[in-house]
Amino acid sequence: MNTVEVRNLSKVFAQGEYKVKAVDNVTFDIAKGELVSVTGQSGSGKTTLLNLIGGIETATEGSVYIDGTDICRADEKELARLRRQKIGYVFQDFNLIPILTVEENIIMPLLLDSKKADREELDRITRFLGLENRLTHLPSQLSGGQKQRVAIARALINHPSIILADEPTGNLDRAMADEIMRLLLDLNREGITVLLVTHEERYADMCPRKLVISDGHIS
Ligand SMILES: Nc1ncnc2c1ncn2[C@@H]1O[C@H](COP(=O)(O)OP(=O)(O)OP(=O)(O)O)[C@@H](O)[C@H]1O
Ligand SMILES: [Mg+2]
Secondary structure, three states: OOOEEEEEEEEEEEEOOEEEEEEEEEEEEEOOOOEEEEEOOOOOOHHHHHHHHOOOOOOOEEEEEEOOEEOOOOOHHHHHHHHHHHEEEEOOOOOOOOOOOHHHHHHHHHHHOOOOOOHHHHHHHHHHOOOOOOOOOOHHHOOHHHHHHHHHHHHHOOOOOEEEEEOOOOOOOHHHHHHHHHHHHHHHHOOOOEEEEOOOHHHHHOOOEEEEEEOOEEO
8 A cells, every 4th residue: 555645636725816726636656665855946836735745734626645544534633633643744944842842842742642652762763863862952952953853753753654844954054954864864764754845956866756846736
């Protein structure tokens, strides 16, 4: 079974009389274990596509199957559960909660599901990401690259079916951006499925499969 199946997916934004087809009748699959990049000009629909797959945005038409479940047909509660358990999201601006420590930020998705953090698992993930000595820090005490590593740890803690990353290197300097890209490649080698939106050709070129989107169409 594919991890993601996108079928005839469209998203229309209406602003008064003016309509934008941000995603226009898109169909593709992502198999388990793939690392796929999405590139395209600003405004081409990359974020909208990712948000549809992540269940953050609702589709105007079409379907998104995650591990065989059509998230476009799920009710509000089911969708929230699917999002928490199947999707690991990494954003350009990290989206960490400033008043929580690194450890608290990482285990947040578990708390939302009333689950306890498995100490060994938490140690394994934080060691993998080089955060083991930062667990009691606040986000404001971290570098950009460290913040993004915390966001990746948070995305991994629920063992999601896929990591959706929307320009995760966009707010980082070159060295830190390269480091985050290397981490995503390492994670993928461990078997994690990743969909990566990026403006950087050189990062897209590191991905075994590249999707290019223009005016909402995948080519
Ligand atoms: N909430 C919204 N309401 C109205 N229009 C929107 C909304 N979100 C996105 N759009 C429009 O949909 C189109 C695609 O936007 P999207 O954010 O997906 O592009 P993008 O490829 O991620 O661009 P960037 O590279 O700048 O992040 C754009 O024309 C944008 O203006
Ligand atoms: Mg975007």
